[in-house]
Amino acid sequence: MNKPFQNIIRSDIRAMTAYAVADVPEGSIKLDAMEMPYRYPENLQTELSNLLAQAPQNLYPNPATSGLPEALRQAFSIPDTAQIVLGNGSDELIQLMTMLVAQPGAKILALEPSFVMYRHNAQLFGMEYIGVPLKSDFSMDVDAVLEAIEKHQPALIFIAYPNNPTGVCFKREEVEAVLDAASGIVVVDEAYGAFSRDSFLSAAGSCEKLVVMRTLSKIGFAGLRIGYASGHPVVMRELAKIVPPYNMNQLSLTAAKFALQQQSWINGCIDILKRERQRLALGLTALGMEVFSSEANFVTVRVNDALNVFETLKQNNILIKKLHGTHPLLEQCLRITVGTPEQNDAVLTILKTISLKK
Numbered sequence: 001m002n003k004p005f006q007n008i009i010r011s012d013i014r015a016m017t018a019y020a021v022a023d024v025p026e027g028s029i030k031l032d033a034m035e036m037p038y039r040y041p042e043n044l045q046t047e048l049s050n051l052l053a054q055a056p057q058n059l060y061p062n063p064a065t066s067g068l069p070e071a072l073r074q075a076f077s078i079p080d081t082a083q084i085v086l087g088n089g090s091d092e093l094i095q096l097m098t099m100l101v102a103q104p105g106a107k108i109l110a111l112e113p114s115f116v117m118y119r120h121n122a123q124l125f126g127m128e129y130i131g132v133p134l135k136s137d138f139s140m141d142v143d144a145v146l147e148a149i150e151k152h153q154p155a156l157i158f159i160a161y162p163n164n165p166t167g168v169c170f171k172r173e174e175v176e177a178v179l180d181a182a183s184g185i186v187v188v189d190e191a192y193g194a195f196s197r198d199s200f201l202s203a204a205g206s207c208e209k210l211v212v213m214r215t216l217s218k219i220g221f222a223g224l225r226i227g228y229a230s231g232h233p234v235v236m237r238e239l240a241k242i243v244p245p246y247n248m249n250q251l252s253l254t255a256a257k258f259a260l261q262q263q264s265w266i267n268g269c270i271d272i273l274k275r276e277r278q279r280l281a282l283g284l285t286a287l288g289m290e291v292f293s294s295e296a297n298f299v300t301v302r303v304n305d306a307l308n309v310f311e312t313l314k315q316n317n318i319l320i321k322k323l324h325g326t327h328p329l330l331e332q333c334l335r336i337t338v339g340t341p342e343q344n345d346a347v348l349t350i351l352k353t354i355s356l357k358k
């Protein structure tokens with residue numbers, strides 16, 4: 001008897017649900033995906049369009065000789081001892097790092113809740129995933145992590161620093177303790193590094209185990225899909241072997257190099273968002289919400305009725321992320337991307353009407 005055609009596809013994949021990219025009504029305030037709310041002023045837009053028009057679309061891209069790795073090294077003071085690999089967003093690099101260690105018996109460890117792609121990729125590559133719960137204040141349970149490392153000897157550990165979806169940044173000494181204890185690779189994912197007080201980037205290349213991952217997505221360029229990993233050559237040269245040859249495209253490479261020449265504009269935006277993060281957090285606290293201290297460009301809160309808050313904002317065309325229901329520790333939690341002062345005011349104004357009704 002013939003098996004149904006769809007059995008050709010792995011049953012674990014058929015059982016998955018697709019990553020839901022929210023469909024956003026025109027005119028909404030989009031505070032669900034940590035995108036930066038600012039775009040280039042007109043003069044920079046014009047300059048960029050001229051550059052893009054001249055980019056060699058007829059030629060295959062060569063990321064290594066595009067000048068982008070050097071520009072990143074300069075812009076973010078990446079040590080000479082570190083090697084850089086570009087990815088089509090850091091999402092691609094998370095996948096490639098997983099592929100690099102995926103062999104029978106190899107395990108992946110990450111903290112829970114954290115970025116969902118760590119677990120997702122472990123599953124895709126048939127690896128056992130060890131999720132170590134955070135404490136209830138979203139700090140790292142170092143003893144539990146060290147115990148799990150000892151027991152499972154994971155080939156790969158992912159630490160989001162600061163963490164998503166909580167915004168909390170772990171203590172540097174805690175991450176260092178994990179690095180010391182690890183027998184495998186430790187990826188410190190600094191997607192929100194630009195908004196944080198601390199970074200491991202200056203340590204990249206100093207230790208074989210450490211890979212620091214960053215992205216341009218959260219600092220204004222989510223649409224370009226530019227991520228990068230920097231680490232010791234022993235690991236990075238193996239990673240370079242499995243990067244698809246033309247994973248970056250000419251337009252993105254051109255636009256990313258241009259972006260790095262606009263550092264003062266980028267830094268100006270980051271400064272505004274960090275100030276707004278503080279103002280938003282204070283405003284939400286004043287409304288009686290539990291606000292977790294954030295080092296990222298979003299604020300995670302706990303409320304009495306997450307669904308009601310989420311729906312009320314949605315009815316007012318403001319889209320945020322409902323974390324409630326995604327992990328036991330995230331009960332009644334919501335994640336709000338920091339927007340422009342006007343957008344944040346809109347959030348606070350609407351939330352005031354809810355708390356008054358209670």
Ligand SMILES: *Cc1c(COP(=O)(O)O)cnc(C)c1O
Nearest residue numbers: 089090091115164191215217227
């Ligand atoms: C957003 C995010 C990423 C993905 O970034 P891209 O470069 O856009 O793929 C990676 N890690 C964490 C923790 C993130 O929040």
